[in-house]
Amino acid sequence: xxxxxxxxxxxxxxxxxxxxxxxxxxxxxxxxxxxxxxxxxxxxxxxxxxxxxxxxxxxxxxxxxxxxxxxxxxxxxxxxxxxxxxxxxxxxxxxxxxxxxxxxxxxxxxxxxxxxxxxxxxxxxxxxxxxxxxxxxxxxxxxxxxxxxxxxxxxxxxxxxxxxxxxxxxxxxxxxxxxxxxxxxxxxxxxxxxxxxxxxxxxxxxxxxxxxxxxxxxxxxxxxxxxxxxxxxxxxxxxxxxxxxxxxxxxxxxxxxxxxxxxxxxxxxxxxxxxxxxxxxxxxxxxxxxxxxxxxxxxxxxxxxxxxxxxxxxxxxxxxxxxxxxxxxxxxxxxxxxxxxxxxxxxxxxxxxxxxxxxxxxxxxxxxxxxxxxxxxxxxxxxxxxxxxxxxxxxxxxxxxxxxxxxxxxxxxxxxxxxxxxxxxxxxxxxxxxxxxxxxxxxxxxxxxxxxxxxxxxxxxxxxxxxxxxxxxxxxxxxxxxxxxxxxxx
Amino acid sequence: xxxxxxxxxxxxxxxxxxxxxxxxxxxxxxxxxxxxxxxxxxxxxxxxxxxxxxxxxxxxxxxxxxxxxxxxxxxxxxxxxxxxxxxxxxxxxxxxxxxxxxxxxxxxxxxxxxxxxxxxxxxxxxxxxxxxxxxxxxxxxxxxxxxxxxxxxxxxxxxxxxxxxxxxxxxxxxxxxxxxxxxxxxxxxxxxxxxxxxxxxxxxxxxxxxxxxxxxxx
Numbered sequence: 058x059x060x061x062x063x064x065x066x067x068x069x070x071x072x073x074x075x076x077x078x079x080x081x082x083x084x085x086x087x088x089x090x091x092x093x094x095x096x097x098x099x100x101x102x103x104x105x106x107x108x109x110x111x112x113x114x115x116x117x118x119x120x121x122x123x124x125x126x127x128x129x130x131x132x133x134x135x136x137x138x139x140x141x142x143x144x145x146x147x148x149x150x151x152x153x154x155x156x157x158x159x160x161x162x163x164x165x166x167x168x169x170x171x172x173x174x175x176x177x178x179x180x181x182x183x184x185x186x187x188x189x190x191x192x193x194x195x196x197x198x199x200x201x202x203x204x205x206x207x208x209x210x211x212x213x214x215x216x217x218x219x220x221x222x223x224x225x226x227x228x229x230x231x232x233x234x235x236x237x238x239x240x241x242x243x244x245x246x247x248x249x250x251x252x253x254x255x256x257x258x259x260x261x262x263x264x265x266x267x268x269x270x271x272x273x274x275x276x277x278x279x280x281x282x283x284x285x286x287x288x289x290x291x292x293x294x295x296x297x298x299x300x301x302x303x304x305x306x307x308x309x310x311x312x313x314x315x316x317x318x319x320x321x322x323x324x325x326x327x328x329x330x331x332x333x334x335x336x337x338x339x340x341x342x343x344x345x346x347x348x349x350x351x352x353x354x355x356x357x358x359x360x361x362x363x364x365x366x367x368x369x370x371x372x373x374x375x376x377x378x379x380x381x382x383x384x385x386x387x388x389x390x391x392x393x394x395x396x397x398x399x400x401x402x403x404x405x406x407x408x409x410x411x412x413x414x415x416x417x418x419x420x421x422x423x424x425x426x427x428x429x430x431x432x433x434x435x436x437x438x439x440x441x442x443x444x445x446x447x448x449x450x451x452x453x454x455x456x457x458x459x460x461x462x463x464x465x466x467x468x469x470x471x472x473x474x475x476x477x478x479x480x481x482x483x484x485x486x487x488x489x490x491x492x493x494x495x496x497x498x499x500x501x502x503x504x505x506x507x508x509x510x511x512x513x514x515x516x517x518x519x520x521x522x523x524x525x526x527x528x529x530x531x532x533x534x535x536x537x538x539x540x541x542x543x544x545x546x547x
Numbered sequence: 548x549x550x551x552x553x554x555x556x557x558x559x560x561x562x563x564x565x566x567x568x569x570x571x572x573x574x575x576x577x578x579x580x581x582x583x584x585x586x587x588x589x590x591x592x593x594x595x596x597x598x599x600x601x602x603x604x605x606x607x608x609x610x611x612x613x614x615x616x617x618x619x620x621x622x623x624x625x626x627x628x629x630x631x632x633x634x635x636x637x638x639x640x641x642x643x644x645x646x647x648x649x650x651x652x653x654x655x656x657x658x659x660x661x662x663x664x665x666x667x668x669x670x671x672x673x674x675x676x677x678x679x680x681x682x683x684x685x686x687x688x689x690x691x692x693x694x695x696x697x698x699x700x701x702x703x704x705x706x707x708x709x710x711x712x713x714x715x716x717x718x719x720x721x722x723x724x725x726x727x728x729x730x731x732x733x734x735x736x737x738x739x740x741x742x743x744x745x746x747x748x749x750x751x752x753x754x755x756x757x758x759x760x761x762x763x764x765x
Binding site for chain 1: 662665666667668669671672673678681682685688689692698701702704705708709711712715716719720721723724727730731733734737738741742745748749752753755757758760761762763765
């Protein structure tokens with residue numbers, strides 16, 4: 058079974074290499090779908106094994122526990138949805154001359170490499186491997202952000218690669234410090250001194266002082282990559298300039314992988330310094346993110362930048378859940394990772410359609426979207442209501458759980474600020490979405506002709522979004538509960 | 548080599564590393580900053596050799612060799628080549644005055660030593676002053692990146708910052724596992740290549756320094 062953990066990231070690598078030799082567009086999509094399906098099947102097998110045996114380990118490099126499973130599931134689901142969506146999207150991009158046919162192998166291979174590095178990140182047991190894979194995600198996705206090679210794309214890609222590379226080099230420093238603490242406690246550089254499972258098990262023996270400095274480096278470093286304010290400045294640029302399917306993966310899955318890194322160190326810091334220290338820092342960064350994102354969401358004119366700032370808010374909410382802590386807060390954080398990932402990918406798919414239809418990302422010029430594209434328009438409204446936190450959609454549930462945990466923990470000020478911001482953002486978001494959805498589109502706007510693949514991909518994500526809003530299936534509930542337990546070190 | 552001698556040598560190298568960092572911060576010409584970061588990488592390689600000789604750990608010698616090849620020779624060569632290819636402006640125009648930057652740098656060094664002296668017995672896990680020097684180098688590298696606008700100067704800051712991490716990582720008991728060090732260096736090379744390509748592409752397509760593009764706002 059442990060070989061599965063090695064095979065899993067190799068699937069996209071193998072398909073990506075195969076794609077370099079392909080010239081036929083249909084074959085790209087076939088390979089893309091095959092890769093996503095194979096990954097999906099393997100993830101399900103890993104999830105079942107982990108839930109049966111508690112964890113899976115492979116040679117001190119890779120390991121999977123319930124926390125891993127949550128993130129693996131998200132990556133696999135979004136990978137599949139993106140592969141489906143790309144079929145219709147790519148046809149239009151190539152027809153419109155936005156992407157040259159000869160660059161298709163590079164695009165598809167890069168997406169596969171990007172998926173592979175994300176899988177390695179969340180499968181890593183060795184914290185050094187986690188860092189290497191996380192930097193790998195930066196390099197592969199920076200090339201995708203700048204894929205169109207125009208000045209905006211390159212500007213965004215440069216900011217992205219330079220800011221996140223320096224950011225996560227802080228993460229490496231934090232890793233080195235925790236490694237030093239472990240090596241000291243073990244009396245020398247023993248095998249496994251960099252492995253999360255080893256460190257977490259002996260966290261109470263680590264020197265709290267050095268772990269504290271290490272955690273500060275990690276939360277600033279991986280927090281930069283996760284888009285926590287005030288280190289989020291690159292995020293709206295990168296997420297808005299990337300090709301839309303890539304935006305969906307960046308906002309939906311990648312920033313969650315950075316959160317995965319923070320969660321691992323949170324567990325270690327809880328063991329070494331007690332629960333208060335890292336929780337308080339997460340609470341602080343979470344609250345700052347929610348507050349900082351709000352004015353930008355209200356005044357935004359660019360559709361994809363709006364979604365980017367919105368991701369800053371939601372990463373902040375996950376950090377709030379982790380910071381409030383306890384079984385409920387942590388559970389809510391994991392649920393929110395899934396809910397936001399699914400919903401945000403859905404809305405980026407819609408945005409990709411709107412961009413192609415209206416030829417503009419300016420929300421002032423997008424009118425009558427429901428008339429122009431009935432399916433995508435409907436998904437836009439559903440997605441907007443979910444993102445704004447309305448029942449019966451999934452994000453409402455996880456936000457409510459965060460609130461409940463906050464009240465139970467007596468964090469009234471935090472809860473009050475959070476609630477105020479959510480209400481303001483609700484109003485702003487529904488206002489923006491309503492203006493885009495209703496009204497009469499201009500004559501010049503291309504109506505109808507919605508790609509079946511696009512509708513299918515959006516429908517898949519919308520179905521998951523609605524399902525998670527109505528009920529958390531028992532299997533998923535067990536995974537999330539277990540993930541919270543692993544994080545809290547019990 | 549005895550551990551006491553190694554500690555003294557590491558502390559001496561640490562002082563030299565801080566000195567090269569000051570040179571990078573004060574450099575008015577891009578060339579000087581690049582030569583200073585190359586010199587800094589040579590010092591890091593020397594530190595690896597010293598620690599390798601002390602701990603009799605072959606891995607550290609290998610890491611020292613890789614550092615010398617990659618960070619002291621290949622990456623500076625890449626930067627100089629990019630300069631020649633595109634005729635980038637050679638003067639560095641700081642956003643913040645250099646005197647102010649140096650004052651902040653002084654503050655960072657004091658803070659780093661203060662932080663690490665607050666630690667207890669765990670300090671023994673890291674040879675000599677490698678921890679405060681590493682923290683200071685890392686933060687000062689960020690300072691370089693924030694106080695300059697040219698793409699290549701920002702890359703120099705990034706490399707200097709990573710040097711700080713390498714210095715501390717080498718000095719942790721036996722150094723990090725070799726395979727991890729190699730992976731990290733590989734990422735550094737790939738990242739630098741991608742950045743270099745981006746700089747060249749923006750030069751050729753819009754004739755501007757990529758770090759000075761500022762259309763994306765709000």
